[in-house]
Amino acid sequence: MSSVVVYNLVKTYAGGDRRATDGVSLEVADGEFLVLVGPSGCGKTTLLRMVAGLETPDSGTVSIGGRDVTYLPPRQRGLSMVFQSYAIFPHMKVRQNIGFGLTMRKVPRDEFDRRVKRAAELLHLEEYLDRYPAQLSGGQRQRVAVARAIVVDAAVLLMDEPLSNLDALLRLQFRAELKRIVGQLGTTTLYVTHDQAEAMSLGDRVAVMRDGRVAQLGAPLAVYDRPADRFVGGFLGSPPMNFLTARVGGGALAVGDASLQAPDHLSTWEGRDVVVGVRAENIQVATEPAAGWVPARIEVVEPTGAALLLTVRLADEQLKVQAPATFPAAPDARVHLRAEPAALRFYDPESGLALDA
Ligand SMILES: Nc1ncnc2c1ncn2[C@@H]1O[C@H](COP(=O)(O)OP(=O)(O)OP(=O)(O)O)[C@@H](O)[C@H]1O
Ligand SMILES: [Mg+2]
The missing domain is CATH 3.40.50.300 (P-loop containing nucleotide triphosphate hydrolases)
Incomplete structure (x- = not known):
């Protein structure tokens, strides 16, 4: 031993x-x-x-x-x-x-x-x-x-x-x-x-x-x-986990004009802000709008060889999105984003600690 x-x-x-x-x-x-x-x-x-x-x-x-x-x-x-x-x-x-x-x-x-x-x-x-x-x-x-x-x-x-x-x-x-x-x-x-x-x-x-x-x-x-916590999410992974501030209200999460479905366990946060954490590879990106997808604008396109790393702007937030290498991306282009609800993590904006489901 x-x-x-x-x-x-x-x-x-x-x-x-x-x-x-x-x-x-x-x-x-x-x-x-x-x-x-x-x-x-x-x-x-x-x-x-x-x-x-x-x-x-x-x-x-x-x-x-x-x-x-x-x-x-x-x-x-x-x-x-x-x-x-x-x-x-x-x-x-x-x-x-x-x-x-x-x-x-x-x-x-x-x-x-x-x-x-x-x-x-x-x-x-x-x-x-x-x-x-x-x-x-x-x-x-x-x-x-x-x-x-x-x-x-x-x-x-x-x-x-x-x-x-x-x-x-x-x-x-x-x-x-x-x-x-x-x-x-x-x-x-x-x-x-x-x-x-x-x-x-x-x-x-x-x-x-x-x-x-x-x-x-x-x-x-x-x-x-x-x-x-946010520190760990920001330290592990390249790029680091994305964090956006969202307001909880009526079963939804508002990020700027965009709205996402809020999980049940956030009901105690009604009317308050939470931090949403999501990894670049868990965000899907499309050129055309569709129900439930959120509009955003591409700021930077970085080819990594195997994929494209996009920096996009969504309301006041900037986030990193991993797109397929073949995705037709260009700076300033409008795109539409979506994330699987199961891939979203939630953090307390004050303490940075994960809000458990
Ligand atoms: N011999 C020493 N005397 C005084 N302070 C020290 C000494 N060695 C380390 N420290 C301090 O203790 C803290 C931890 O240092 P440590 O060397 O364990 O960090 P580390 O995580 O190994 O960092 P790094 O990744 O840079 O090697 C630091 O604030 C450092 O300045
Ligand atoms: Mg050391």
Whole structure:
């Protein structure tokens, strides 16, 4: 068993004016890949460093495999780490870099060779074992750092933005590789990124953090589909979720002159404004009007290759709409929009929290 349980972790740095983590609780199940995602400064690295034992919390606990490790030094926690600055040793060949943790543990020669070979195979580094890091590309060096972390077969793997030094294409390739490797190993993994697409693609579950707290934790698609608040909806997804203000009245939602059917659970909001959230891909667009469709005007047309991303104006609101690549779109053209009622989400305009059905 190597679950990781974090309970109510609070950390304020000396000289810091606010809490870097403000009572974070979460559980990474045995063998699970959990991604911590959130904007810069929200406390991801701080949380990871407390799990690693590199930082001591003001209060709260960290347990690994059912054992309280809150005050144990890093080497007694049975974990392995990859950091953003991957810090491989320039004077050592790839073989010695990958096997560093094994050397430290005085693993016998034949076992060293076997394990380094396996890690190198997993990361497609076999042909580079006798090179020095300076003779590798950035992506290869990053793979060496990951190989070095997995070779020790730790029960828990911690990774802080391990792909951050790669260009966009390499990042995409290595992301898929990493998913394959960690899936194969079945290691309990806590992975930090500020890249929402990376979080969605890698995580069994994602924890979206904001201001030192977990805003929402769940399966990537569940969080994407039902953001618990406006922050999460605006952070996950590209483009972010659209938000429009609508007035509830007589069973309808008014956005400017347009009217949508209001779900029953909004009856308590009669006469007040709510925020409607809807994803770009859940809005249909047509050139001709039809009953129940809402007129809007195209402002910007951006081809993404697979689709068109339209910026449209509806009353006072601007929203992003995903149209088929073949849609005849032009700036200033009038179009008609519709969304499946089931795809609409509703938020409290004051607190930003989801209004549950
Ligand atoms: N050593 C430190 N001393 C003082 N304040 C710190 C220290 N490290 C982090 N902080 C502060 O704690 C907060 C959380 O920082 P942290 O590094 O955990 O954020 P992060 O989510 O990892 O951000 P990023 O995505 O930029 O890496 C920030 O406000 C940061 O300025
Ligand atoms: Mg960080």
